[in-house]
Amino acid sequence: MITIGFYGRLAERFGRQVDVDLPDGVALSELQSYFDGLDADKVCTLVNDETVTGDGWIYPGDRVDFLPPLSGG
């Protein structure tokens, strides 16, 4: 299971959390493509709470968070 978290306007669109069952894992870019309208250029992507840039392989048990632009405090 891969857990995906969304925040702000993305949470309204896709839900707060989505669990996807992909036993062999998946490329981050492919995972992003599952969500129509999720623009990789406009989100900050975290894998297991670490910021990532570019593509990479996501394994079962990982958590991916997609953060829209911050509003600030």
Place this chain on the structure above:
Amino acid sequence: MRIDVRLADTVFQPEVELAAVKAAGAGAIASFAGLCRPVSKEGKPIDHLFLDHHPRLTGQGLHDIAASAERFGIEAVRIVHRCGAIAPGEAIVFVAAAAAHRRAAFDAVDYLMDRLKTDALFWKREDGVDGSRWIEPTEADRADRARWES
């Protein structure tokens, strides 16, 4: 430097937070409280402001921002930030800095608020009778933040 940071999901009182600033050797304490306005920038009434946050990283980010105020040589910093639904008139954020002299305390609070406005991990939505609108930092917010980069 003493650092006290709290992410609050319920109402807090800025005057209580000010009284809690601990700085035995300080000669100055400066503070700022930001409140939820009753109207949007367009003048439309707001029912409440909703601040979404990351369950782990928002609190860590607030702490990192607080720690970065050490550059001013202050003795203590306190940040309390709301999350969730905030009604007009309620406090959104409280920042205080204690220092030996007033200039460092003033500057630290000014700096911390500029950092919070652009770098804190929040997603802000105004909910009103005319619907909801997500807010993003303005160019003015970014310009305020850039003042401290030199």
